[in-house]
Amino acid sequence: MKLFSPPLILFLIFILDPLACEEKSSKIQSSKERIVELPSDPNNKAEEEIKITDIETEVIAARQTNDNTIKDQLVGVYFMPSWNTSPDPNRDIDSFWSCLMGLEDCSSIKNTAVWGPRGRVYDNRYPYEGPFLDRKPHPSLGGFYKRDDPQVARKQLEYMKSYGIDFFAYNWFFGRHYYYHRYFGPQSTLYYPEGWQIDPNRDGRVAVPGLEEWNEQLTVLLQENEKLPPEKQMKWAINWCDDSDDRWRLWLDIGSPESISAGRNYEGEKPDKALYLKVHEKITQLWIDKYFKRSDYLKSEDGRPIVYIYFPQDTESRAAFYGITMRELLDRSKVIAVRNGLKGIKFIAVASGAMLPRERQYGMPTQWRANNSKEIWRGGQYVNRLLFQNYVPRLKGMGFEGLTAYVYHNFLSLENRSFNDMRRTYQSHWNRWSEFYKNDPNFEYQVPVAMGWDYRPAGGTWPQTTGFPSEPEKDRVHSNKATFKAKLEDAKKLSEKYQSSNGSTIMICCWNEYLEGNHIEPTEGHGFSYLEAIKEVFLERRMGFNPSPPVSVASSKNP
Numbered sequence: 001m002k003l004f005s006p007p008l009i010l011f012l013i014f015i016l017d018p019l020a021c022e023e024k025s026s027k028i029q030s031s032k033e034r035i036v037e038l039p040s041d042p043n044n045k046a047e048e049e050i051k052i053t054d055i056e057t058e059v060i061a062a063r064q065t066n067d068n069t070i071k072d073q074l075v076g077v078y079f080m081p082s083w084n085t086s087p088d089p090n091r092d093i094d095s096f097w098s099c100l101m102g103l104e105d106c107s108s109i110k111n112t113a114v115w116g117p118r119g120r121v122y123d124n125r126y127p128y129e130g131p132f133l134d135r136k137p138h139p140s141l142g143g144f145y146k147r148d149d150p151q152v153a154r155k156q157l158e159y160m161k162s163y164g165i166d167f168f169a170y171n172w173f174f175g176r177h178y179y180y181h182r183y184f185g186p187q188s189t190l191y192y193p194e195g196w197q198i199d200p201n202r203d204g205r206v207a208v209p210g211l212e213e214w215n216e217q218l219t220v221l222l223q224e225n226e227k228l229p230p231e232k233q234m235k236w237a238i239n240w241c242d243d244s245d246d247r248w249r250l251w252l253d254i255g256s257p258e259s260i261s262a263g264r265n266y267e268g269e270k271p272d273k274a275l276y277l278k279v280h281e282k283i284t285q286l287w288i289d290k291y292f293k294r295s296d297y298l299k300s301e302d303g304r305p306i307v308y309i310y311f312p313q314d315t316e317s318r319a320a321f322y323g324i325t326m327r328e329l330l331d332r333s334k335v336i337a338v339r340n341g342l343k344g345i346k347f348i349a350v351a352s353g354a355m356l357p358r359e360r361q362y363g364m365p366t367q368w369r370a371n372n373s374k375e376i377w378r379g380g381q382y383v384n385r386l387l388f389q390n391y392v393p394r395l396k397g398m399g400f401e402g403l404t405a406y407v408y409h410n411f412l413s414l415e416n417r418s419f420n421d422m423r424r425t426y427q428s429h430w431n432r433w434s435e436f437y438k439n440d441p442n443f444e445y446q447v448p449v450a451m452g453w454d455y456r457p458a459g460g461t462w463p464q465t466t467g468f469p470s471e472p473e474k475d476r477v478h479s480n481k482a483t484f485k486a487k488l489e490d491a492k493k494l495s496e497k498y499q500s501s502n503g504s505t506i507m508i509c510c511w512n513e514y515l516e517g518n519h520i521e522p523t524e525g526h527g528f529s530y531l532e533a534i535k536e537v538f539l540e541r542r543m544g545f546n547p548s549p550p551v552s553v554a555s556s557k558n559p
Contacts, residue, residue: 077509097144147217168511252271349403352406366386408425421477430447437501437502446503461474
């Protein structure tokens with residue numbers, strides 16, 4: 001994700017600012033200290049009470065510009081991994097390329113969970129419009145490249161750096177439910193915190209499940225990045241995508257009769273609150289051990305690693321099932337980071353959502369409720385849904401220090417049916433949230449930008465179990481270099497206006513969301529045009545060049 005009279009003046013106010021009549025519940029809290037105490041664990045280091053000063057009292061030097069100097073924007077881009085969809089270990093069917101090349105191997109349009117029992121249905125009314133070969137990566141990247149090709153990773157890093165991108169936020173996925181065995185060869189190298197409990201009688205079966213998913217590209221990107229001279233390395237950050245209900249259902253299935261019968265679990269293993277918290281600690285410790293201490297990891301100016309969390313409502317809803325708040329989860333991570341010699345963690349929410357009352361059923365949930373509390377693996381419902389404008393004021397109290405977005409699809413009744421529409425939608429959000437946070441220098445709004453939207457390779461917007469998309473007219477949000485550059489110029493100008501409170505980071509979606517039609521990586525269809533636009537707006541401006549003025553929303557045309 002109305003009154004006319006009397007009095008007439010209320011109507012005029014509503015027209016000028018549709019959100020003006022809403023109660024703004026966000027208040028800057030008074031300074032205080034929170035004490036987060038982790039339960040004793042004999043397998044970990046000695047426990048000790050650690051105090052974490054609230055974010056409200058922290059001062060981030062980068063945002064205290066006493067001389068009112070305009071700083072250069074920090075440009076980030078999201079990086080989406082692909083994966084092998086083939087059940088045959090001898091065959092690799094890339095989740096991206098298969099859908100761009102046609103129908104046969106595209107798992108997205110065969111997904112019965114979202115499209116229904118027949119998968120995506122094509123007929124005269126909704127014909128197949130592919131293949132989408134204009135999205136084939138540029139020849140300099142090797143066309144439909146292998147996701148773990150080091151030469152491709154080097155080129156990707158080179159292009160990002162040379163065209164003015166400062167860091168990438170890697171979409172990071174974690175499966176909570178995976179138990180594995182430390183003494184079993186193929187699994188022996190999987191991450192597990194040093195000293196944590198295993199069962200030596202079961203080939204070293206780990207006591208706390210969970211492992212990274214779809215991280216092949218991250219591994220090779222980091223390997224190639226550290227080979228480069230420091231001045232040519234890319235910074236990067238985790239964008240934790242905890243949004244998959246499938247992974248949540250698999251977690252809830254731990255210890256079910258079916259799981260015990262199939263040998264996936266042993267008696268006594270169950271997804272209770274204690275294990276959920278241990279898995280969260282494991283996730284945090286993995287971040288620290290593998291990533292946060294790297295010199296190329298993105299940190300705030302006070303030295304804390306930055307973590308983006310995509311769709312925080314999903315994590316919040318599932319934690320609430322156990323009576324755990326999002327604030328408690330994030331504070332727990334911060335405590336663990338401090339115990340490991342870091343200064344804490346800075347969390348940024350990546351969020352958007354429905355805003356109209358009639359869309360509340362698609363709003364942002366705050367709790368997951370099991371259909372049967374005795375058989376939670378049977379599923380449940382996401383409840384207590386909030387509209388986006390009611391969810392955002394809660395973020396600071398949840399432990400976040402910033403807000404940005406992946407893609408905005410609407411703003412109230414404004415819908416994206418063209419790139420001009422998208423520019424208006426984005427500008428409405430930019431103005432709304434920049435103003436909302438302008439008096440809070442310790443919470444930043446990172447201005448988001450997207451190059452378009454076209455979900456047709458994956459079946460269309462939005463999947464329904466009937467086999468047809470619900471809003472296919474939204475799959476025509478196409479830009480070109482000129483219109484994308486104009487949007488970047490708009491974002492840059494607004495970021496500068498609110499820099500003293502909202503910081504100077506601009507987030508671009510996306511490097512390679514090929515199935516969503518939201519990709520700035522060089523392709524056969526658009527070449528290097530989107531990277532050139534970024535370079536002209538940000539990099540050349542830093543070097544003293546004066547690029548051409550932006551195209552106005554009213555006059556720009558889609559290609």
